[in-house]
Amino acid sequence: MKKLIPVILLLMIVLTAVVLFTESDKNNDELTIVTTFYPPAEFASQITKEKFNVINITSGGVEPHDFEPSPQDIVKIRNADLFIINGNDLDHWAEELVEENKEINSINLSEYITSERGNDPHFWLDPVHAIDLVKAISERIIEIDKENEKLYIENTDKYIDVLNKLNQEFRVGLANCSQRKIVVSHDAFEYLGDRYDIEIINISGVTPEEEPSAMKLAEISDKVKEYNIKYIFYETLVSPNLANTIAQEAGAETLVLDPIEGLSNEDVKAGENYLSIMRNNLNNLKLAMNCE
Ligand SMILES: [Zn+2]
Structure with missing residues (x-):
């Protein structure tokens, strides 16, 4: 029994390495966006449709406020063409990660919100701010894949129309x-x-x-x-x-x-x-x- 534990440990390390290697290998040819939580993933998907693989690393009912990434998450982020961070402490670990790893191509959404709410990270719940986020994400996607610019602009405009309509529904509904x-x-x-x-x-x-x-x-x-x-x-x-x-x-x-x-x-x-x-x-x- 005493000998079994080191064997299991070694096996776990090898398995983790295999998983990490496979992850880093398969992402080479497809464009990938990684996000720290759901709304930016949805916005990125609406803009890129099937052109990018969009990965939300807090999927499956995980609360992003108290999230900590696994080594596999870090590999996904390092291999991504764009890493979308919310900022304002919602995903503090991600802000630290890109601060220490400047080679990660990242966007911090809080920098695109002008408001008097200080460090409150919950701006996606205002449809008008959601439009600001969609515009900011769209610009960065176009920088990465200039070839499909026309398609991304079309998709962005369409989704902004929908968000404008949503804002109108809230205005009228709560008047x-x-x-x-x-x-x-x-x-x-x-x-x-x-x-x-x-x-x-x-x-x-x-x-x-x-x-x-x-x-x-x-x-x-x-x-x-x-x-x-x-x-x-x-x-x-x-x-x-x-x-x-x-x-x-x-x-x-x-x-x-x-x-x-x-x-x-x-x-x-x-x-x-x-x-x-x-x-x-x-x-x-x-x-x-x-x-x-
Ligand atoms: Zn919250």
Whole structure:
């Protein structure tokens, strides 16, 4: 038994090396984009269609705030033609990685957002900022594959039209509502709130892991009663326990408001994407805000 352990260890090392070697070998001929979480992967796919292989390294229902990459992820990033980072601490590990490895061709999306929200990383939840991101990603893709520029510009313009329409749907849908305060799971919706005049009450901090104290929970529960808030929002990738506790305590119901930090496996099976989830968010907001 004592001898078996080193053998297993050695086998694991060899297997890892084989995996790494295969990964680095097969990516040579196809154009590849790697992203640190879902929305930039969706935007890149909309622009490139089948011309690039787009890899989101936090797929499969992983929360990007507390993600740590594996050696295989690092190999994928090193072999990619473009590495898309969100910035503002959502993917701090990636910001460090490109700082230390200047040869990685990367784009930091936070540099393309002009806003007064400081270091808040959740700008993709505002469709107007999503358009800024699509434009920035598109320019970098064209730099890499100039040959197909016309196609990328066409795809980009088409998707921007769709995002403009989404912005319009939010504007109209949330224009006449008797409730303008909402309670959300973690502090991800300030850009959305700024854009459409919604006051956000957060249960957790800027990452889902920053849990509130019992006193903070009691305060939120009091606000829910005071402002006659009927629904408490929870997220798909985070436990709904806190939202449930407040809802029970204050006599409210719970509903999903998805920060789109990743698709759950159920989302993927159901064919959900950025647009469909944003529209589902809008419908739930209209219900919670009692809009006409
Ligand atoms: Zn977040």
